[in-house]
Amino acid sequence: MKFSVITSTIAAALVAGVVFAGGHLAYEQRQAAMKTVGGSMKVIGGMSQGAMPFDAAALAETLAAMQVAVETAQGAFPAEPDVSENSKALAAIWETRDDFDLRLQTLADTITVAAATPPADAAALGVLLGQLGGQCQACHQNYRQPTQ
């Protein structure tokens, strides 16, 4: 019960994060959205790997928040190149924009399905984690700077 309250709070904070912490600039919006995606992945990873108890209600909220965040991210990469020292987005995004958009859409499709029919137990959630992991890496491989 206590965990349920904690995870629900996390999920609520994630949704709020997208709405309020976005900022005005495109890169600020992307970063806030990706932060929410990261926070959601931590819940998905924690519940599927046993670091956190499986909680269907909190999971549903987390997946819904992640769906909103991915859709926000999709709208936060402008048509013109938006590369700066404030952002880890690489110029390659705008050089092969169709490929980038396709990969982000693949993630959006995955999370839309998951939010509509959330995995029912930790094992099923683990399958989703693996799927998301591959999709995150496929994009980060070519489009995000490595981080220290």
Next chain:
Amino acid sequence: MPGLPPELSPANTINWLRRFLKFCAVAAVLAAAAFFYLTAPNRLPPSPVYDTAGNAAAGERIFNIAGCGSCHMAKGATGDARLVLGGGQEFASPFGTFVAPNISSDVETGIGAWSSYDLANALLRGISPKGSHYYPVLPYTSYARMQPADVVDLRAYLATLPAVSQPNASHDLPLPFRLRRGLGLWKLLFLDDAPIIPNAPDSGRYLVEGLGHCAECHTPRNLIGGLDRSRWLAGAPNPSGEGRIPNITPGAADVGNWSVAELVFYFETGFTPEFDTAGGEMVNVIASLAALPVADREAIAAYLKAIPAQTDAQ
């Protein structure tokens, strides 16, 4: 010539010039001889092990740890295409642009005709079958630590992969670096098979310092491209673009706090403890590490916990 002291008379001056030129000529010949002696390809001693039949199944593990596919497959290949080793990927560097060669089993454009001994000289000494030096973009300064038996197994495994008939462009390098012979001097400075961290556990050391060649990206380099061993695995500028390759020693602000279990999980899935994911070149590395027996991932993690802590670069 009146007025000149006798020792600077024309006869004496010509005599002196003649002796000086003779000295220069001899010095030049000696320098050239020394250069050719020092830069000559230094092949491995022959051994009966190279004539044994390798174990292709064991070689698959060597292939995955060494990450051969990451550079020699087509860029961005996934699934079975990771085993199509026609080369062609380009690697920009401060010394020019290198092009990965075809290492498929095609006889004409690949390495189908190579013996295990040929492969061992390429990987451990950076020497082609014809005796020229390879550029250290092939990480032979790490592979120098390979066991010959592992090369034989790798040779057997490579022979099971598809032949690809594909000639590739030459490297695109400015003049001084186009002359391969000089690499012999570079090798004298930077090519040896001594352990870097002798106290670290053997199995992990072999995988990280040797086959896995982790230091090639995670250790900073000096001006002429040699690894700075005093900053072993302390992180470095990204050789293929923007950003930095992280510090992975116990002193790293981020990775230094990961437990052995978290490191092993990362090698298997690409997920950090925060469930961020690997990016850049590390994505290919993860794909290779994930294919290994779990004991190898554990050995790599144990090694990383045993090496000296280095602080992140400022």
